[in-house]
Amino acid sequence: MSATFTPLHLLDAWQAAALLARRELKAIDLVRACLDRIAEREAQVQAFVQLGADTALAKARELDAGPVRGLLHGLPFGVKDLFDTFDLPTAYGSPIYAGRQPQADAAAVALCREAGAVLLGKTVTTELANMFPGVTRNPHHPEHTPGGSSSGSAAAVTDGMLPLALGTQTAGSLIRPAAFCGVVGYKPSHNRVPRAGVKSLSETLDTVGGFARSVRDVALLGAVLTGDARLADPAAFDEQAAAPRIGLCRTFEWAQADDDTQQAWAQAEMALAGHGTHLALPASWSELVRVQKEVQAFETARSLSHERLRHRDQLSAPLLALITDGLAISGEIHAHNLQATAGARQQAQALFDQHDALLAPSSVGEAPRGLDSTGDPLFCRSWTLLGLPCVHLPFARGHNGLPVGLQLVGAYGADQRLLAAAHWVHQRLRS
């Protein structure tokens, strides 16, 4: 499959990166192709809060004239407006911070720029990366939510506006919008990507990750963000690689998956026949969704102390409700919840003795109709609490013709093994 037949703005990041590194593609042309696509589609999708077109074009020319900088040389990228950027305002999706111009880049943004990526713009986040939606629409259907909180990043990558974009997940804010938009989303192992310069909500949960249109692409991004070059090792994505051992894990929330997700599951079971074995989770894990909700509420209420104390009237009703819930949880219950989390994280290790990755639902179903909610992060909560790396794999369509997929979950710290397995599985699911 030659890249020459793919429009530039739809090239996978890893393919574009290879062409850019060999000087067979110019950064300026790729940036222009993305800007053209944005010009064509942004009025409909509304993925961006800020575009930095002139700066991006200048940067692309500079990169074309100089040496190859790194793994992301010449690749345009977008950044959820929860990450500080020194050259574009950062408002966290909240009127409290309208027009705020940070002095420095978030560490993850600076790492991408160091690797040669070109910042094209800031993408829409829900209010303070919580439930109250932004303006972004699902590129597949404008009356459906793109998911959140990393709404603009998922929508922009899906729609061919960008090959790569950064997001964060505290409940389901990477995997859910990836599922609703039909794009690959990657949540690395907790604590492996620096959060410096990203608005903080929860010490236990917040994780920096990103979106792309293939597993190899998010692996490239992951290598830069984690500082672990092994993630992007081409050998992991060799077509002759040994088949991974997949644990089929419907989770305790299975009954809440709708027909679309259950059909995608059945399709995946068939495609993976012989490579997947059913897996029972520890019984106590039926509590993890509740624990995650309580940990998120407790920690968010405290991380957003300035906002709740001094800008209460500028917080949405759903966010105030979450904060009220969080403040009602005692320190004793929170301590119990963190202890339960630590215990479950230890138990999780054993699941990966026999499996390279677990297959699990990403979402209840397709992106719901309506823009007043970003949908339910139900199927992401436990994995986020466990701190495990996750990759969403889009491969099917639901009853409305919107994307459906499943996620693959890896052992803590074994992101390379997960990404290799995800690539293998994704090839089978899409063929």
Place this chain on the structure above:
Amino acid sequence: MSATFTPLHLLDAWQAAALLARRELKAIDLVRACLDRIAEREAQVQAFVQLGADTALAKARELDAGPVRGLLHGLPFGVKDLFDTFDLPTAYGSPIYAGRQPQADAAAVALCREAGAVLLGKTVTTELANMFPGVTRNPHHPEHTPGGSSSGSAAAVTDGMLPLALGTQTAGSLIRPAAFCGVVGYKPSHNRVPRAGVKSLSETLDTVGGFARSVRDVALLGAVLTGDARLADPAAFDEQAAAPRIGLCRTFEWAQADDDTQQAWAQAEMALAGHGTHLALPASWSELVRVQKEVQAFETARSLSHERLRHRDQLSAPLLALITDGLAISGEIHAHNLQATAGARQQAQALFDQHDALLAPSSVGEAPRGLDSTGDPLFCRSWTLLGLPCVHLPFARGHNGLPVGLQLVGAYGADQRLLAAAHWVHQRLRS
């Protein structure tokens, strides 16, 4: 011991808080007493980068006229200049950020204000909370370092300028300055205090904590910061409380403790006779100091990506050296180090089956002479890596007449148990 014979600026926080809550002491009088002490001593000690005297006086009057707000009602506090404050500039001890005015309070600052504390000023930090010193001097001897990186907070509390101050620890930045200044320093369990709005260096290590002049005082602060009211439960500090079981833990670095620390240790062993038992650490823990150094360097180099990429000429030589070291560590080695950390954190749990807390050295010895270094965090590195809560207890003097003490280390998440044990031990050590 009646409070009426203690000058206001030397009152313990918990005593002042009780008087303030009963309206037997006015916040305005306590704030004035602290400001008077600062006026008298600041030229010598240089603990502050910014004072907010007028705002503090106005706030104190407001508190005196209204209802009792919370656990810290009317107590003046200082904040390391690594925490954002909406009403005072925050420069992280770096020329890169000179004059920077954040829009919001760090979560820890907002939590203290919510509990009724009165912000008096921002205290000196070393450059970006690393090794390059600030201007602060040791209040006990102006030619000796106060330790770092929370230099100003430790010095101000020691010197009676403030009853409470916030700091952070990544290697030894709370316990070491507490030891060198002779004040109680408290590093809570990792991840239990929100870091929102605090300049981030290391996901694995950064911990928010504080200083006061008694264990009960840091417990009061800890209750507010962690949201766990049990930490300040007066029952834990009852004179009739059962004796804690103390593990005497010289650590693998014992040979590097100097005569002053070794004498303080001998003194403590005698004072605790019958309540302490010697404890051997797992053999693999001899590696933890190296692991901590590598984790800190790897993560700091990436968290400070914006600074190293765009403001290299404004970083000190020692910080650039640490960053260079960090960038030379491969992702593979870092992954091994984090795995070793997780393993050691699991092993640490068993140490507390038989012990409520471990006694260990805090520092090599007294504060070294000279202001071009803040001293060696050697004896703090392993405990920070393990994420365990620590309290420094000052109780002795070294050969130069400067303070010497030891730290007590608790089980992860068992901060209340640690603080109760620390109170008990401190009473014995000081009597």
